[in-house]
Amino acid sequence: MFKFLKELPKVELHAHLNGSLNTNSLRDLAEKVYGNTSEEFSQLCARFVDFEKDSNLDKCFEKFAFVHELTSTAEGLQYATELVIRDFANDNIQYLELRTTPKANNNYLRRDYLRIVLDTIKKGREKYPNILVKLLPSINRSEPVAVAEETVALAVEFAKTDPDLVVGIDLSGNPAQGKFTDFSGALNLARKEGLKLVIHCAEIDNTSEIKEMLAFGMSRCGHGTYLSSEDIAHMKAADIPIECCLTSNVKSGTVSSFEEHHLKQLMEADAPKVVCTDDSGVFDTTLTNELLLVAETFNLTRDHCIDLTMEAVKHSFANDEERQQMALKVEHYVNSLKSE
Numbered sequence: 154m155f156k157f158l159k160e161l162p163k164v165e166l167h168a169h170l171n172g173s174l175n176t177n178s179l180r181d182l183a184e185k186v187y188g189n190t191s192e193e194f195s196q197l198c199a200r201f202v203d204f205e206k207d208s209n210l211d212k213c214f215e216k217f218a219f220v221h222e223l224t225s226t227a228e229g230l231q232y233a234t235e236l237v238i239r240d241f242a243n244d245n246i247q248y249l250e251l252r253t254t255p256k257a258n259n260n261y262l263r264r265d266y267l268r269i270v271l272d273t274i275k276k277g278r279e280k281y282p283n284i285l286v287k288l289l290p291s292i293n294r295s296e297p298v299a300v301a302e303e304t305v306a307l308a309v310e311f312a313k314t315d316p317d318l319v320v321g322i323d324l325s326g327n328p329a330q331g332k333f334t335d336f337s338g339a340l341n342l343a344r345k346e347g348l349k350l351v352i353h354c355a356e357i358d359n360t361s362e363i364k365e366m367l368a369f370g371m372s373r374c375g376h377g378t379y380l381s382s383e384d385i386a387h388m389k390a391a392d393i394p395i396e397c398c399l400t401s402n403v404k405s406g407t408v409s410s411f412e413e414h415h416l417k418q419l420m421e422a423d424a425p426k427v428v429c430t431d432d433s434g435v436f437d438t439t440l441t442n443e444l445l446l447v448a449e450t451f452n453l454t455r456d457h458c459i460d461l462t463m464e465a466v467k468h469s470f471a472n473d474e475e476r477q478q479m480a481l482k483v484e485h486y487v488n489s490l491k492s493e
């Protein structure tokens with residue numbers, strides 16, 4: 154099964170740039186930023202090992218802050234983006250929707266941040282021709298609304314020049330912080346301008362916010378851990394897929410075990426769902442591993458895994474032609490196995 158899943162041309166729809174740097178890539182990046190003999194480099198490596206000891210949602214957000222130090226220069230950000238694309242390409246991801254929160258510091262403005270990431274994605278097309286990458290700028294709900302407004306304005310502007318590259322807006326960040334309704338104006342503007350919305354929703358148990366988010370609407374739902382059966386029926390009727398990230402949810406402690414993951418409920422309800430990594434670096438996983446985990450936990454066959462991949466093709470923000478190409482790649486792969 155591992156070989157079958159590894160070679161399957163997969164589709165990743167929920168991946169945060171700074172969370173997708175695996176330990177090797179972080180080492181490469183730290184070496185590039187600080188040099189491998191520096192004191193900063195040894196200290197960074199020691200801190201990273203420390204993060205592995207225990208994990209909960211807050212600890213994960215500390216880990217993001219740590220990675221952000223390494224991508225706080227233009228060179229670091231550019232190299233990190235390249236490494237992330239490389240790692241997904243090596244896992245045979247044929248289509249990747251990458252999200253990232255534009256940041257501003259002494260080295261770059263939010264506009265520069267997006268420009269660097271976009272330029273690196275474009276340059277990566279030559280080096281990694283088998284992976285098609287799109288970008289969704291993220292709004293961090295723990296930052297001020299003005300920052301969200303700036304992010305949307307930039308996303309709209311960049312989408313005008315690169316409509317096939319900048320395809321949507323993500324709402325993420327610590328779910329215990331910020332108030333959803335404060336961001337609905339900015340999100341609405343993005344939607345009016347034709348951007349798709351992916352919203353981290355029902356990640357923690359907050360019934361009133363879940364109601365507000367579902368009433369507001371979205372193209373895809375991040376995590377959906379605390380959706381009720383009625384909410385799931387709503388998602389099914391509206392054809393809104395739930396992005397399921399098993400390792401992330403269990404390691405960050407929002408779901409108690411793989412067996413109890415809500416993906417089971419979604420499959421039983423025949424509700425739309427996609428399997429994703431979330432933060433393959435922070436949670437030390439790959440999409441191959443996530444699909445294997447799902448197959449082993451819920452006794453899925455190869456055909457089920459193909460169906461899950463085709464569901465991801467359907468719910469991607471690729472254009473019709475790109476989606477057709479993606480489906481064809483999966484079909485060719487399946488046919489090549491039959492003729493073996």
Ligand code: 5GP
Pocket residue numbers: 169170171172214217218252253254255291293325326327328353356401431432
């Ligand atoms: P970045 O946007 O810096 O490229 O990726 C890391 C950021 O994505 C984190 O700082 C956080 O704001 C967001 N993020 C990553 N994983 C999760 C998650 O599982 N839940 C939520 N709510 N936000 C996340």
